[in-house]
Amino acid sequence: MLKLSSREANFSERLAALLDFETAQDPAVDTAVADIIQAVKTQGDAALLAYTARFDRVQVAQAADLEITHDELKAAFTRLPAETRSALEAAAGRVRRYHKHQLAHSWEYTEEDGTVLGQKVTALDRVGIYVPGGKAAYPSSVLMNAIPAKVAGVGEVIMVVPTPGGERNDLVLAAAFIAGVDRAFTVGGAQAVAALAYGTATIPAVDKITGPGNAYVAAAKRRVFGIVGIDMVAGPSEILVICDGKTDPDWIAMDLFSQAEHDEIAQAILLCPDANYLAEVEASIGRLLPTMPRRAIIEASLKNRGAMIEVASLEEACQIANYIAPEHLELSVEHPEHYLDQLRHAGAIFMGRFTSESLGDYCAGPNHVLPTSRTARFASPLGVYDFQKRSSLIRVSADGADSLGRIAATLAHGEGLTAHARAAELRLKST
Incomplete structure (x- = not known):
């Protein structure tokens, strides 16, 4: 991993270079996505079938065969081991309970002259959720996207998920069943985004598309924004750990791995005022990395975009964290509440030594769809508010x-x- 010190004369420039990453800007990707979207827009189901056969190696006789029935979702749930079913249900319950606190309600007030002013809150009619299905399967993404929509009162939730080689993941389908997904289709990539945006004879057009994906999905969401709403254009996963040097170094090493294992361009950064502790974490990384099944991905991520940064103090660490505006911020210190007011920009803040980021990914309750690539400076986690809209009332x-x-x-x-x-x-x- 890159080693930096905030005392270096060129620290700001080196930090900016480390963070430099723009999502979905590759001209070749954008050109390919534009062609795919236009084909789906004009050819509908025929284009969907062709792209699904080409990219996912799945050939079906008709577009209707791309739909996963409610009975199939239920059957996938039933096939799961009892322990897995219980874990999914427990996670779903916690996510649902947390998001119910976000519900906005209509309100109004009357002025002295009888004028009535207010706000009417309504749920979106139909939303589409994109669930990745390439390098890994993400049932947690199903819960995090579908449950807030359902809590908001969305009329219909449509799920799209690629199934490379025709492999359907029971965990993903079971999560869709638990979350209350109304319809599901085995379609992925830019073609799935286009189908949700414009509609085909088989897949209905939606009002908003949420959920993470690869560079092609991100580019497609960017292109259809305005035709439909989107949650965000997500970049690679990120974790920033601020540690006082007293947490078990193995814990911190594994926390860094937890995001690095997502992708070779994921980012993991550690800030600490104790140089000796940084060396201890580095030793833990060296010892633990060979034990990881996704070692190659983690190694590439840490080498390409990871960093250990020695800071002058925890207060300075908070200042640097505000500049980085990370997706996930672990505050692994003795009294995390003492530093909370100093932190202004982060997608989610994990407070204390026992609060690993992975708990937030699955079952803590708050949403794991978070702003990346420094967009936490102006953006928020996905939530119920993303599936509600407001109309002003004036009488x-x-x-x-x-x-x-x-x-x-x-x-x-x-x-x-x-x-x-x-x-x-x-x-x-x-x-």
Whole structure:
């Protein structure tokens, strides 16, 4: 792993270079995605069948065969070992309970002149959730995307998941059953995003698409934004650990591995004021790495984008963390609450030595779909609020039309919009 010190004269430049990563910007990827989207938009199911055969090596007679029935979802759930079923149900229950706290409700108030102002909150009609199915299967992603939508009151949740070689993952299908997914299709890649955005004879068009994917999925979501809503354009997984040097170094090494094993371009960074402790973690990494089944991926991730950074203090670590704005931030210190007010930018903050990031990925309750690539500076985790929208309510009384109309008319005349002004003035009381 790269070793840095905040005391270095060029530290800021080296840190910026380490973080430099833009999602879905490869021109070749973007060109390919544009062609796929156009084909699905114009050819519908025929294009879906062709791309599914080409990319996933799955050939079916008709597009309807791409759908996974509710009975098949239930059967997958039934096939799971009892312990696995219980774990999925427990995770789903915790995710559902947490997200119920996020529900927004309509409200209104009445002013002295009788004018009523308020906000109407409504759920989206139909959403699509993308579930990766390439390098690994992610039933947790099903729970994290579908459950908030259901809690929000979304009318219909459509799931798309690639099944390379025709291999269907029972965990993913069982998670869809538990989460209440309404319809599911064995389609992936940019073609699945296009189908959800524009609709085909088989797959209905949705209002919003959420869920992570590879560079092609990210590029497709970027392109269809505006036709539909999207949650975010997700980049590689990230973890930033701030440690005071007193946590078991094996724990921290494994926490770094937990994100590095996702992808060769995932990022794992450790900040600590204790140089000796950084050396201990490095030794743990060297000892534990050979035991990991995904060793090659972890090794490439740590080498390409990982770093150990010696800082002057934990307060400085918080300042650096705010600049990095990580997806996952572990605050592995004695009194994490003492530093919480200093941390402004992070997708999720894991407080204390026993709070491993992996618990958040699966079952703590908060959503694991988080802003990446420094977007935590302005973005938030996926939640119920992503599946609700707000409409303003305005009911002006006769007295209100008189008082507000004079204000509006004055401002409208100032902008040169005479019709706006006259519309307000026609409702004024006689002067």
